[in-house]
Amino acid sequence: MIVVMKPNSTETMIQNMVQRVEGLGLKAHVIVGTERTVIAAIGEKRDEQKEMLAACEEVEQIVPILAPYKVASLEAKPEPTVVEIGKFAAGGPNIGIIAGPCSVESEEQIMESARRVRDAGATALRGGAFKPRTSPYAFQGMKEEGLKLLAAARDETGLAVVTEVMSPDQVELVANYADVLQIGARNMQNYNLLAAVGATRKAVLLKRGPAATIDEFLLAAEYILDKGNTQVMLCERGIRTFEAHTRFTLPLATVPYLHEKTHLPVIIDPSHGTGHANLVSPMCAAAVAVGCDGLIIEVHPDPSKALSDGAQSLTPQVFADAVVQCRKVATALDRQLH
Amino acid sequence: MIVVMKPNSTETMIQNMVQRVEGLGLKAHVIVGTERTVIAAIGEKRDEQKEMLAACEEVEQIVPILAPYKVASLEAKPEPTVVEIGKFAAGGPNIGIIAGPCSVESEEQIMESARRVRDAGATALRGGAFKPRTSPYAFQGMKEEGLKLLAAARDETGLAVVTEVMSPDQVELVANYADVLQIGARNMQNYNLLAAVGATRKAVLLKRGPAATIDEFLLAAEYILDKGNTQVMLCERGIRTFEAHTRFTLPLATVPYLHEKTHLPVIIDPSHGTGHANLVSPMCAAAVAVGCDGLIIEVHPDPSKALSDGAQSLTPQVFADAVVQCRKVATALDRQLH
């Protein structure tokens, strides 16, 4: 890391900082510039060393040189990670499509959803059984009953099941039924939960928190990887900005940026990312064009009766049309969409 | 709520919407304007009705009229809630000061911190035993050992103990030692955790998530209140914006705004809110001037040796000076600071 000393730092202050840097086990290299002295600290580790130096009064700023994540980095593993479950594949040339309702609401609803998204080209089924809802007065999900319905839908359709887990003590239960454990955006930095899913060998879909930087996002993934679970998919679902005409702002540049930094597959969620059904289809095509490894899309047999997220849910027909457009783009750009 | 129909909606579409509104148990009131027809739906509840109507294609927008929270609202309880623990009091005329290190690091460190913040005017001690850290490679806290040291510090100094709980299964353990259960900003929407602290009768310090709207913040409090725990303090600790010269952006207007909406006390955290020790003291004085009910401030015997958050920690002396300034402002404005 680079330690930038304040202007007018004395020789003594600089020597003290050199000693402090060396006391942290680093090699100090002093560079006297025309207006500032900087000290390059060689041998940087990814821990709290930076913070300790930043607390010294004579320091103007600390500039880390290394990214703070390790296992997630492309330097650690240059070839892309591919997550495969049955016909679902995300990573490398493969684009996997996860679709289904926001919440599991009934046997009929989830079965019809599963059949129709499979027929349209999805290879995984989404559906919430444990629902994190902003209001305590909103529908909170069917819980284990919902998990059972998801498993039944998988048995019939062959779709992989993706569903959210909200708490460490639910991990075992959810893992009994699901193929992919989803960590919601609100829980991206729920570290006890990350460690718990890291201890399983189920694939994980980790959603980016709406205020998370990319480094924070990758460090959240690192909590999971650090426990030995290598099957992590990163999901961009929009960030919170001043824009109010969409539910969140969906930054598709995340996809090529992450591909330069990490081997993990990147999934786009245009449903939460926009919040309006009529914006979802064009953003699906754009996500494929920008190089995403998968999509997760809310589809409901009748959005106007959905118990949650109706405004952003596609009808099965609109979803089928969107998949057709995505496939055209994928084909044009030599990507594979099942 | 108000349902705004799209331009060119037919009489049939409007009648269908009226039936749909009435099917939700609401009274529909049609108003034909010069360019739009709107339907006022009377009898609004605070649940998913809004979302269902928003999913209808002929609807341009839904405008809710009521705030989504109930128990937290000033309409439900017009007089301010005061949280009192020993000498600590926050709410109404009282300003409570919580101070101490980011993390408990050793017996000596926490004891010295406790004595010095008490001598300077604090009435509660902060200190993390379970630490949510952005990186899995950073110091994660002393855990139960840290809780024991906090309890020992309380025994000696009489300060109330405020410490974070990260997971539902830690609640009982932390509640055995702490006076106030802190919910960190990363966990503001960890609903299982909110429910778990709501089931205790310990006071709770709920930090605003860096991307949370005020409604989301109050709804998170509502999850705790809904379980019967009335002792909730709301903590503004800064939001994530494009500003990079501070760690977060600390919006002090939150204080008077919340005071118009809720009876719960509002605590300001200028340490995380700015991220730089030299900005903390002036922001403390400003927080008192704007009408906050309390402050939570990071203080470390030697910030340059802190294992976390050193750059934003005050020395005990600077903290003592800051309290002097806060007291001057409080006195000038007829508030009480112990």
Added chain:
Amino acid sequence: MIVVMKPNSTETMIQNMVQRVEGLGLKAHVIVGTERTVIAAIGEKRDEQKEMLAACEEVEQIVPILAPYKVASLEAKPEPTVVEIGKFAAGGPNIGIIAGPCSVESEEQIMESARRVRDAGATALRGGAFKPRTSPYAFQGMKEEGLKLLAAARDETGLAVVTEVMSPDQVELVANYADVLQIGARNMQNYNLLAAVGATRKAVLLKRGPAATIDEFLLAAEYILDKGNTQVMLCERGIRTFEAHTRFTLPLATVPYLHEKTHLPVIIDPSHGTGHANLVSPMCAAAVAVGCDGLIIEVHPDPSKALSDGAQSLTPQVFADAVVQCRKVATALDRQLH
């Protein structure tokens, strides 16, 4: 608009508000709900009426029903506006590609840029002669000399010329040389400048300010349209958010959203929108897939020698490859790219 009265408003307060609404020439319609009374004010105009009512103490909030822009709206003109200049066309089925260096730096540089972007498929040439630079110490452009070089490049290549105008008193000069007057993001709300370009009959490329809402963006266009100039292209070039790994955050959902609201063509600027050359190409393909009407891309014969924006400039070869990808996507989705 809808006037929401505060809870506990008396009958007298409501009657006073009714009179006030009627005094503004609107028809008042009182709706007594279970917890609030609202007054629908029918006959809403797009002016300051809203603000006057919002200033009344007994009002909780004012909800406008109509969008504040008129001429720009799809309701005013349902068919898409197409801007055509020589071979350049943007709007309807046509995708126009504008490319070239950030700044005009020399005859050789702009001529080579023009030839190479034309050969790769561009139909318009960008290049700044008057440069708004964040620092007064940075290169400020070649000014009229630069305009002359742009005109010479048009003469040779047939490309339409797009260049920025910074001040009302420059409009006549720039209009003498350019085909499209660009309003930079910093000047999106420079109303005197908007009025000045509105008074010409040159096409205008209006860039969205990095903190502008869509309504503010369309109202800025409205200033130009209001003066009788119908040839306005809207350019999304990224908004300022907390993301620091890209120069701005480029929200592609702006494209389908604007297409629902306005007949004006929407151009995407992935160069400023990302700030990094390696992110530009995938975002070009994504922009075409999402339905944009044009692209504006920075291309420099040798980005490492560019006097401005080198980090986000493509080499001519990379640009040519990007156009190939865009054309594949456009063809797959039945759009026309010259």
Added chain:
Amino acid sequence: MIVVMKPNSTETMIQNMVQRVEGLGLKAHVIVGTERTVIAAIGEKRDEQKEMLAACEEVEQIVPILAPYKVASLEAKPEPTVVEIGKFAAGGPNIGIIAGPCSVESEEQIMESARRVRDAGATALRGGAFKPRTSPYAFQGMKEEGLKLLAAARDETGLAVVTEVMSPDQVELVANYADVLQIGARNMQNYNLLAAVGATRKAVLLKRGPAATIDEFLLAAEYILDKGNTQVMLCERGIRTFEAHTRFTLPLATVPYLHEKTHLPVIIDPSHGTGHANLVSPMCAAAVAVGCDGLIIEVHPDPSKALSDGAQSLTPQVFADAVVQCRKVATALDRQLH
């Protein structure tokens, strides 16, 4: 500046970069770390050198060490600049209060405003004659007639006159009547306008743009200072964030931060910064507590009849009460408020 090379950079690439750095007239200093090689470039100037190097493919990032502004910096002038006009003084120990309506609407309105804000303790009068309005359909100001009324109000009350100038060609006219030329937030980066007011010797109130970083804000001031005008006041009036319950988010930490970086006085605008009259008074007190050098506050004889910004305007009585509170805080903290 520090040039961080990509991992796996070859010796040749490093030597090429050294030559390139030296070709820019800088001294290169190579530091080989454990995972990256960095090159310290000594002799950094504040111009486009950084951008050129950033465009080289083998560069991972460029870290500037120096702030990009010069004349505005505290290093250039350690003692605070004080702007004094009649009884108005801002900077050093002095807190100046500027108050008045958003727009000049009539002789009666501006005269009553002037008298009442003077009686309450203001030393300068604000009032817009040329109004930048988001909508072309909104009231655009009384123009020169408004300037004359402002001058008349000064003659009667002795208040200094602060009013906005929107365009370079208006500067002479406005300077004939005003004591302080205000640059609005929308024009913070209207460089032709900045240069034009820089060429006068009138004091300037420069408002921060809602998406401007502090560096961009100081560089805008630098455009004015660079023309020889030293009388610049910096005005924080709120930034655009995701918060919708206030018009903007007002970050008071800007005040102590700017005081560490620049000698220019810092004025707070709590009217635009919050957008709601009931939040203005507490934010005034907070601004004084945090150390501001002045306040600019919207006051209208009857806010519910204001042609602009009524919702955020104080009545004269509420303003007088706010000044009393501000004076108490100022006195407690040893600041001077006229």
